Amino acid sequence: MPQISRFSLRYNRSCSATIVALASVLVWGSASAQTASTDASTWTLGGGVSVIKKGYRDIDRDVLPLPLISYESKWISASVPTLDVKLNSNENLSMRLRARYAGDGYDTDDSPFLAGMDDRKGSIWIGGAVIWRPQFANLSAEVLHDVSGYSKGVRAKLQVNRRFAFGTFGVTPRLGVEWVDSKYVDYYYGVKTSEVRAGRGFYQGNSTANIEAGVRLDYSIARRHTVFFDVRSSRFGSAIKDSPLVDQSSETGVSLGYIYRF
Structure with missing residues (x-):
């Protein structure tokens, strides 16, 4: 019976981590669909595998299945785990209402060091986003608020990417910065007085x-039919690196998969 319980907890945490991986990979799937006419509706299906290493102390890498699905139309852009409602959209500029699930946090059995901590849960974030596509790159910005009531925090992100095509082969580098407020950092990386240990x-x-x-x-x-390989790294700001729960300066992820566009 204890073995079943441990499997259940592990499975739930893996599901949350899978959502995080999808957030990274499916940005590209949606962006690709957006290059079509804004009046067209397109579907993307696929799958793959992702390896994620969070920054928490003594936590293991997760090797996870990666189901991929996205939908794009004149008014809707949807991909697990993001839903956008387009307020104003054309080939160069898109303003949106955005809802996203983020699998941040941990279960206390994820690491021996986290024993005695309360679980930190993933949240639903809602806010606004802008995507601008000048000729030289794709630029995006978003501001989101945690509406699940766990961290009650705010996060804001700026990102730039560009795809370089070489026949049927493409390379897309990206660079971004994400600001998170004190409520976010305190919830996911803070230690309460009741959680203090040696x-x-x-x-x-x-x-x-x-x-x-x-x-x-x-x-x-x-x-x-397209296959892809994606690698990413997020270097933590000082307020996260200084947390006693963290023993690394960054979080990393690698994904490999296949997608089919209808």
Whole structure:
């Protein structure tokens, strides 16, 4: 019976981590669909595998299945785990209402060091986003608020990417910065007085900014069939690196998969 319980907890945490991986990979799937006419509706289906290493102390890497699905139309852009409602959209500029699930946090059995901590849960974030596509790159910005009531925090992100095409092969580097407020840092990386243990002191978070970088390689094996490899890293700001729960300066992820566009 204990073995079943441990499996259940592990499975739930893996599901949350899968959502995080999808957020990274499916940005590209949606962006690709957006290059079509704004009046067209397109679907993308696929799958793959992702390896994620969070920054928490003594936490293991997760090797996870990666189901991929997205939908794009004149008014809707949807991909697990993001839903956008387009308020105003054309080939160069798109203003949106955005809802997203983010699998941040941990279960206490994820690491021996986290024993005695309360679970930190993933949240639904709602806010606004802008995507601008000048000729030289794709630029995006978003501001989101945690409406699940766990951290009650705010996060804001700026990102730039550009795809360089070489026949059927493509390379898409990206660079971004994400600011998170003190409520976010305190919830996911803070230590409450009731959680203090030997070697784990009280910690109250402050706002900080994380630097994110990644690159995606894609290859079109046929007209509607594409395989991709994606690697990313998020370097933590000082308020997260200073947390006693963290023993790394960054979080990393690698994904490999296949997608089919209808």
